[in-house]
Amino acid sequence: MVKSYLVDEDRKYEHSKTFGLINSSFSNALWAPDDLQNATIRQLGTGKAVVGANEEVLCWDVKKGELLGRWRDKDCTAEVASIAQSDADPDVFAVGYGDGSIRIWDARIATVIVNFNGHRSAVTALAFGSDGSRLASGSKDTDIIIWDLVAEVGLYKLRGHANEITGLKFLQHTANKATGEDEEAGQGFDADHLTNGMDDRSGFLLTTSKDAKIKIWNLESQHCIETHIAQSNGECWELAIYPDGSGCITAGNDGELKVWSIDLPGLVNSNLQIEDAQEQSYLKERGFLYRHGKDRTIGVSFHPRGKYIAAHGSEKAIELWRIRSESEVQKTLARKRKRRREKLLAAQDGALKDGLMNGDDVSENLAAADVTDVIVPYVIVRTGGKVRSVDWGQGRSSKVINLLSANTNNELELYSISTKQSDKKKMSEEPPDYSRTLAVDMPGHRTDVRSVALSSDDRMLASSSNGSLKIWNVRTQNCIRTLDCGYALCSSFLPGDKIVVVGNRNGELELFDIASSTLIETVKAHEGPIWTLHVHPDGRSMATGSADKCAKFFNFTVVQEEIPGTQQTTPRFKLVHTRTLKVSDDILSLRLSPDSRLVALSLLDNTVKVFFADSLKLFLNLYGHKLPVLNMDISYDSKLIVTCSADKNVRIWGLDFGDCHKAFFAHQDSIMQVAFVPHNQDGNGHHFFSASKDRVIKYWDGDKFEQIQKLDGHHGEIWAMTVSRTGEFLVTASHDKSIRIWQQTDEQIFLEEEREKELEELYESTLTASLDRDDEPDGEKAEVGPAGKQTTETLMAGEKIVEALELGIADLEVMTEWAEAKSTQPNLAPPDRHPIFLYANISAEAHVLKVVQKIKAAALQDALLVLPFSQVPPLFTFLQIWAEKQWSIPLTCRVLFFVLNIHHKQIVASKTMRPMLDGIRRHLRRALQRQKDEMGFNLAALKFVGTQMREKGEKDYVDEAVWEVEEERVLKGRKKRGFVDVA
Secondary structure (H helix, E strand, O other), X not given: OOOOOOOOOOEEEEEEEEEOOOOXXXXXXXXXXXXXXXXXXHHHOOEEEEEEEOOEEEEEEOOOOXXXXXXXXXXXXXXXXXXXXXXXXXXXXXXXXXXXXXXEEEOXXXXXXXXXXXXXXXXXXXXXXXXXXXXXEEEOOOOEEEEEOOOOEEEEEEOOOOOOEEXXXXXXXXXXXXXXXXXXXXXXXXXXXXXXOOOOOOOEEEEEEOOOEEEEEEOOOOEEEEEEEOOOOXXXXXXXXXXXXXXXXXXXXXXXXXXXXXXXXXXXXXXHOOOOOOOOOOEEEEEEEEOOOOOOOOEEEEOOOOOEEEXXXXXXXXXXXXXXXXXXXXXXXXXXXXXXXXXXXXXXOHHHHHHHHHHHHHHOOHHHOOHHHHEEEEEEEEOOOOEEEEEEEOOOOOOEEEEEEEEOOOEEEEEEEEOOOOOOOOOOOOOOOEEEEEEEOOOOOOOOEEEEEEOOOOOEEEEEEEEEEEEEEOOOOOEEEEEEEEEEEEEEEOOOOOEEEEEEOOOEEEEEEOOOOEEEEEEEOOOOOEEEEEEOOOOOEEEEEEOOOEEEEEEEEEEEEEOOOOOOEEEEEEEEEEEEEEOOOOEEEEEEOOOOOEEEEEEOOOOEEEEEOOOOOEEEEEOOOOOOEEEEEEOOOOOEEEEEEOOOEEEEEEOOOOOEEEEEEOOOOOEEEEEEOOOOOOOOOOEEEEEEOOOEEEEEEOOOOEEEEEEEOOOOOEEEEEEOOOOOEEEEEEOOOOEEEEEEEEEEOOHHHHHHHHHHHHHHHHHHHHHOOOOOOOOOOOOXXXXXXXXXXXXXXXXXXXXXXXXXXXXXXXXXXXXXXXXXXXXXXXOOOOHHHHHHOOOHHXXXXXXXXXXXXXXXXXXXXXXXXXXXXXXXXXXXXXXXXXXXXXHHHHHHHHHHHHOHHHHHHOOOHHHHHHHHHHHHHXXXXXXXXXXXXXXXXXXHHHHHXXXXXXXXXXXXXXXHHHHHHHHHHOOOOOOOOOO
């Protein structure tokens, strides 16, 4: 039996809570309306923001700034890379992750409906079909995959781009959403004409990539029908399509936007033609637009009504354009013609007159108008941070448009921009007004958290960054105080937990009172940045270390200060400087031993110097690190000191003689923090944690020099860490803007299991990578390929099918022999079967079907690929039994057709397979005919019932006044009948 790591039952730490993160810079943000059930809220035009936050998707109430929902799959640790919302069902969202997986979420119940896995790297673009039954995904691996959401399978993979996919949109006709007062010239189509010939499998897909190409794909024939160079100066970063599909915009470097027109009727007609169509260009370049910002454009979006365009780069601005109406464009062209006529009258040269007259004739064509005459700059919205993503919000007023901005500084903003009215004469003289109406910024820092500190009772957490200090409730993760401060580098609660001291980069110590949310005092303590501070164990003083090569000691005192204008006094907390210790280099870290005997300083010269706390005389010099020591900590009994350095090593020293007990390579990057467990209640007082820029936290045994546990979860460099006084949890802060709590559980740690787990993860990653090589033998890839990827889940599912087939065939043979023997010997005892069949009391075919049904639909095809051809005859044997007994006919057909497709050549060449296939065909046709008849009967019955309901439930409305008038009119116009005597 495996023994636990320690007799004292050392327990495992696991990720518990995440807070402090509003939105991450990896993913886009979407604006979604509130629940339809609350009609009052829907009328007010408020909504929620759906944003990616590392591995989670967060739903924020933009108006209240509250977190409405948190979507997280416990099996996924990759960051969210892209989000898309279905137009057919607004509560369905597709979320693409950094590991290439896609999950379909239902917002009503916050659970995963479908899980797809087909890409080898991060999913960068997602788009739903108009009916919501299909999903297109693009990735950094340059592939495009079309997914069937109804069957929960990947249909096929499209290859053709040479770089990361940056945008994709379905080209299917939808109802024109430009429902405003004006219609753009040449933007409308005949809806009935476009809907002909488009079933659920047809349609077209428009894609862009960083290879600077834009492509149109025919989804029915599954090939690229048109390719253009999207940008003239480098990569194409974004694609936006007009709501009715008649045009699109691609974005590139240097603020360049290229406008395209799309010939949708021509595309539909080409799809309906039987003969070979002549070469025709359906995507035509219309012109260029240029942003004021000259950086690359990473986001472009059309307003749902089609009147406005929003574009932004990676700067603090969103640029809006307005699409003019047909009448406005005509007025602009008329003004140009008028100016040309004036020039013509003033011109004396006949050749000049002819040239101007020819230009006048061309300009009269409205469709040939320059794009700068149709799309004009509207307003530039200045945001509070660099913009990552924008989306349009829907409001009840047509006079205001709402714009949601997700910024890279962990902030969501909602801007309201007034729309110009056409009846105003000065509409073009002044830019429209805009204002930041709502924002979600309180639950997080704008910049990276550089320091975290816990109160003495572990109930409050202080996190400080450049510009802000926040106090959090650890239990509820709510921000209870936000205070403005300088560029904070270190912080700590003072005894009593009522005051927080912060050391900043300009050498000042700032004292904040939590209860009143005020700055008590600012002390100019050092001439350089204060890198470290530590409160004395007796709670009466503190020490600070700075880049000015000084360590200073301060006492806590309360003085009576007079209130100005009165003779009364009030108590005031102050820091009184008592001693200064000067050293030879910058101080990076300072620690006081728990027994108050020693003070340790780490210097920029890679050394650690230990002084006596009372006399400040040098006690020990610790040499060994090759780069500066960034942090250190002293154990509860003041016998060990652990140091971490930028050289990626951790060293454990004895404080009795300064000897190095152990030095080991701990992380893959600079180690930013180390911390001992503060007590020895569980015998783990010499255990410590280390946090590094490699995004990993490790738990170590300082006596046996072994790694106990490895904690993964952060998606950025870890800057700060603190351990609770009880040792039950630790808090870390990272470059990904998140603050995470790692809680100690009741589960014991087994070192052998931890090592085996790490080896299994390494083996599985290399195994799936080796299996996922889909290159052709000559090194080229086909334009269309299967949509699938081997994962650990599919490999295990395939192994389960093989195991079930082997057991099932063996049991089937045993039961067949027993049945034959029983016909001659009625009292024959049942045979010995496998315990699986005896325990569940099921037949072999039922067991195999149960195993296949447990496999997710999205992983079934990849699991069947694992099966060797030797397992195909046993599988066909069970398929024949299922078809004969009419068990799960849809699943039977799906497995049959897929296996026939991948093993077609071997099956055709095998003579033994033909009788089996004939039997399967006969039974399937009988079962399918029966289901067809049943469905037809049910449909006819439903139509009959519906007709009866309509006859009983519908009554013709008759207006009595109108009916009487009509009757009188009819009577007046009718001739009287004549009577004839026939006697």
